[in-house]
Amino acid sequence: MAVEAVIWDFGGVFTSSPFEAFNRYEADNGLPRDLIRRINATDPDTNAWALFERNEIDTAGFDELFLKESTALGHPVPGREVLPLLSGSLRPRMVAALKACKQHFKVGCITNNMVTHHSPGADAPQRAAGAMGLVMPLFDHIIESSKAGVRKPDPAIYLMMCEALSVKPDACVYLDDLGVNCKPAAALGMRAIKVVDVDQTLAELAAATGLQFDQEALA
Incomplete structure (x- = not known):
């Protein structure tokens, strides 16, 4: 089936991976590498x-429970x-690719997030100049785990997006x-x-969609 929609994750896709920051924190604090990923x-x-x-x-509950789990x-x-x-940090080439896809397909975002952190509905003035404020308005539909009460990798959240965009799963590309x-x-x-x-x-997105992403223009 022809592609009708491109569905995106946010963190680690449009921004640099938080795993890099996790590893820096671990190194700075004398912790085993990938400890935070292991806890999660x-x-x-x-x-x-x-x-x-x-x-x-x-937030207080997370602080307490995460401390218990790490301990x-x-x-x-x-x-x-x-x-x-x-x-x-924002990846401009990925944002440019999203804009290119939006000209040809429906675009959606499924993000596992927290209401108190990097949520499109929170801290609007602070995020307006940041990555969220630049990228989120481009999507046709956004599903946040913190608002939907379901998170990836639960298949239900992907089907929710398909329903919202009125597309079948096999007509979608997911990143x-x-x-x-x-x-x-x-x-x-x-x-x-x-x-x-x-x-x-x-390269993989170009192969899946048939679009050409100009590397020089996106650099």
Whole structure:
């Protein structure tokens, strides 16, 4: 089936990966590399991260529960110190690719987020000049886990987007920097692209959509 929609993750796609910031924090604090990722991958449907992204706990609850979970792994880390690490630098070439796709297809964004952090509905003055303020207005529809009460990789959230855009899964391309989030999209019939770096992503997106992304113009 011909492509009708391109659906995007936000963090790690339009911005640099928070994993880079996690690793810097770990190095600066004498912690094992990828500790934060390991904490987030432990009990991934019920841990502090999952509960926060579904808006089932507040910032104080996340701070406390994340500290408990990290302490259980032998390295106490307050949740409040992790949240600032989520903000990354904008990738202009990815934004340009989104604009190009928008000229030909419906475009949507599915983001696992927190109401109190990098949410399109929060802190409007501060984010207006930032990555969220620049990118989010371009989408035809946005689904935030913190507002929907469901988060990736639950297949339901991908189907919610298809319904909102009035498209079938096999008419969609989906981009995400996490393989665990790409798998359910692919299982539903979407063409899933795991974002590793910008060059690789744009090459795969060009192959999937038939569009040509001018590398010099996007640099």
